Amino acid sequence: MDGGTVRASILQIQVDPDESVESRRERVASLVRAQAGADVVVLPELWPVGAFAHDRFAAEAEEADPAKGPTALAMSAAARDAGVWLHAGSVVEKGEEAGALYNTSLVFSPSGELAATYRKIHRFGFDQGEAALMTAGTTPVTVAHPQATLGLATCYDLRFPELFRALVDAGAQVLVVPAGWPAKRADHWSLFARTRAVENQCFVVACGTAGTHAGVAQAGRSAVIDPWGEVLAETDSTEETVLTADLDLTQVEKVRESFPVLKDRVL
Numbered sequence: 001m002d003g004g005t006v007r008a009s010i011l012q013i014q015v016d017p018d019e020s021v022e023s024r025r026e027r028v029a030s031l032v033r034a035q036a037g038a039d040v041v042v043l044p045e046l047w048p049v050g051a052f053a054h055d056r057f058a059a060e061a062e063e064a065d066p067a068k069g070p071t072a073l074a075m076s077a078a079a080r081d082a083g084v085w086l087h088a089g090s091v092v093e094k095g096e097e098a099g100a101l102y103n104t105s106l107v108f109s110p111s112g113e114l115a116a117t118y119r120k121i122h123r124f125g126f127d128q129g130e131a132a133l134m135t136a137g138t139t140p141v142t143v144a145h146p147q148a149t150l151g152l153a154t155c156y157d158l159r160f161p162e163l164f165r166a167l168v169d170a171g172a173q174v175l176v177v178p179a180g181w182p183a184k185r186a187d188h189w190s191l192f193a194r195t196r197a198v199e200n201q202c203f204v205v206a207c208g209t210a211g212t213h214a215g216v217a218q219a220g221r222s223a224v225i226d227p228w229g230e231v232l233a234e235t236d237s238t239e240e241t242v243l244t245a246d247l248d249l250t251q252v253e254k255v256r257e258s259f260p261v262l263k264d265r266v267l
């Protein structure tokens, strides 16, 4: 698939405890509606509740189905109103099994249909926090956007290159990574985002969070990186920011043909 130029809008959402989840949901829906004309809009990890607000995960858990979950419903409507593909970041998803919670990304088509879900595979916290409270996903997910195959990953997943190789093997050209990455490891975030782009010869669309929740200051640092590792757009702001970049999809094939390193894989 090679769909010309993809305009990506990253919404680096402010997540602070003094704003209710309901108010943030409405505010984010308005921001998404304002992105009409973009080919894909991306939100951060767990923006309704905050990636480190562990004590609120269970209470704020919701269904991924827009007929049942308030965030899914609001994002489905916003995608439809704007006429955009929307990677709506992730929500704390109520699993089918009693008490199970997942960190689940939701992708909507321009008609508001839930086109894909991805349950985060690598949970952060070394047996605490997310790692203790959430169940791990098991399946890498790609999405057939009409212009490009998107590969989905979430925050801490960025540290695990084997997931990204699986996404490339499944045809990914654009790796979309929503995150709630802490400010104190911001340089790791930028380093890994650029590395995943270079080693997989893909675009990386990396959407961070702004603000401070549960005492954890967020890195922001959203960025778009091309398949040669050039940073097309990046914000150094830790405030709420909209970052837009045009991705020339022909670059994926050009870089893979002119420097065919992926063909030399042995394992």
Ligand SMILES: NC(=O)CCC(=O)C(=O)O
Pocket: 045, 051, 123, 124, 154, 155, 156, 157, 159, 179, 180, 181, 182, 185, 188
């Ligand atoms: N929400 C996360 O996955 C945080 C990941 C993180 O802090 C790190 O990898 O460092």
